[in-house]
Amino acid sequence: MGLVAGCRSPDASGQATADSAALDSTEAISVDTTAPADPAFPVRAVTLDARRRPEDGLLKDLRRLGATHVTLTTFAWQRRADTPRLELHTDGSWYSESDRGIRAVSRKADSLDMGVILKPHIWIGGYDSDGQSRHAIGFDTEAEWETWESDYRRFVLHYARLAAEVDAHALVVGTELTRAATSRPAFWRDLIAEIRTLYDGRLTYAANWHEAYRDIPFWDVLDYIGVQAYFPIADRDDPPLTDLIRGWAAHRDSLRALHERTDTPVLFTEMGYRSVASAGREPWRWPERGASIPPAPSVQARCYRAFFATFAPESWFAGAIVWKWHPESESRRPTGFTPQNKPAEHVLRRWFRGTG
Numbered sequence: 001m002g003l004v005a006g007c008r009s010p011d012a013s014g015q016a017t018a019d020s021a022a023l024d025s026t027e028a029i030s031v032d033t034t035a036p037a038d039p040a041f042p043v044r045a046v047t048l049d050a051r052r053r054p055e056d057g058l059l060k061d062l063r064r065l066g067a068t069h070v071t072l073t074t075f076a077w078q079r080r081a082d083t084p085r086l087e088l089h090t091d092g093s094w095y096s097e098s099d100r101g102i103r104a105v106s107r108k109a110d111s112l113d114m115g116v117i118l119k120p121h122i123w124i125g126g127y128d129s130d131g132q133s134r135h136a137i138g139f140d141t142e143a144e145w146e147t148w149e150s151d152y153r154r155f156v157l158h159y160a161r162l163a164a165e166v167d168a169h170a171l172v173v174g175t176e177l178t179r180a181a182t183s184r185p186a187f188w189r190d191l192i193a194e195i196r197t198l199y200d201g202r203l204t205y206a207a208n209w210h211e212a213y214r215d216i217p218f219w220d221v222l223d224y225i226g227v228q229a230y231f232p233i234a235d236r237d238d239p240p241l242t243d244l245i246r247g248w249a250a251h252r253d254s255l256r257a258l259h260e261r262t263d264t265p266v267l268f269t270e271m272g273y274r275s276v277a278s279a280g281r282e283p284w285r286w287p288e289r290g291a292s293i294p295p296a297p298s299v300q301a302r303c304y305r306a307f308f309a310t311f312a313p314e315s316w317f318a319g320a321i322v323w324k325w326h327p328e329s330e331s332r333r334p335t336g337f338t339p340q341n342k343p344a345e346h347v348l349r350r351w352f353r354g355t356g
Contacts, residue, residue, distance in 0.1 A: 033241065033309040035350035040312040043267060043319025044352045045069035045117055048105065050096040054327040059108050062325065066352025069115040069169055071321045072102050075123045076155045081136040084148035088155050099162060106166035115169030117321065119206065119269065120159050135178040135208055149187050156191065160199045170202040172269060176228060178212040181205065185217040192221050206269035219262045224318055229271035233306060234280030238299055244280050244306035252310055265318040272323035272337045273303040295334040301343035308351040322348065
């Protein structure tokens with residue numbers, strides 16, 4: 001048994017992690033870090049991000065990795081968080097975000113017995129902005145709210161119809177829209193009801209990890225509790241595996257309590273780690289460009305081991321969508337989120353496929 005109990009443990013690169021001082025008896029943990037014989041959980045998904053049409057073997061590689069689903073992210077564009085108009089470009093230049101790309105990838109996924117998850121986002125500002133202020137989208141007047149909601153409805157219903165067309169496994173009805181989701185619950189309930197008249201697959205909402213997931217008022221009409229799982233699990237750079245597993249404990253318990261209150265399984269609609277020393281301390285930190293940051297692929301792999309060891313035993317945990325995967329020609333990102341061609345890919349394979 002690969003138990004972590006305050007001892008030195010090898011990470012996925014085969015190197016021993018430098019453990020901190022021994023845990024005292026009140027903090028000792030005992031978590032099995034050995035990949036199980038069977039796959040870790042039902043939904044083992046990877047977000048595909050492809051600027052151009054990916055090579056034919058890419059989805060086959062993901063299937064061999066043990067992925068059960070491929071997730072495709074689409075966007076509507078909003079100038080600022082307080083401007084109530086959305087622009088939708090369904091056949092833009094980014095292949096995996098376009099309708100034609102979604103249809104083609106879905107056909108290939110189906111031939112490999114893989115499911116598809118569609119995940120609409122709103123991007124705030126221009127391409128070079130960080131796009132993260134979507135949580136603050138909100139307005140001072142009812143007229144502005146109604147204008148935005150009309151545009152948003154048009155946006156999401158487009159992808160509900162497309163999800164039905166490609167027989168997607170799941171559709172994410174919203175992503176990180178904290179203010180809109182918590183202050184306008186009637187709109188969301190009506191929207192979800194309308195989506196169900198068009199699409200009979202599973203629905204979720206992708207709530208931000210920073211407490212927002214506790215406050216969503218419409219989990220009862222969804223099939224998964226969706227969480228953008230960039231929880232901090234360390235308080236320093238390059239932590240040992242024991243610290244990372246301990247760092248998950250409070251977050252896991254909070255998620256379990258929400259499951260028990262709602263009787264709804266939890267799906268991590270996005271999770272991942274950069275290949276940098278601070279990955280466990282600030283997993284949400286991006287963009288990936290950072291010329292002065294040295295790569296730390298063993299830390300990324302260690303963070304994934306802690307995640308799998310924590311959640312694989314939990315029957316209420318439906319699975320996770322890993323951020324993210326690129327065509328081979330776009331995959332050279334030494335400090336980026338992708339696990340491709342790094343020790344973390346080996347970790348994913350063992351837990352996605354199982355060892356039996």
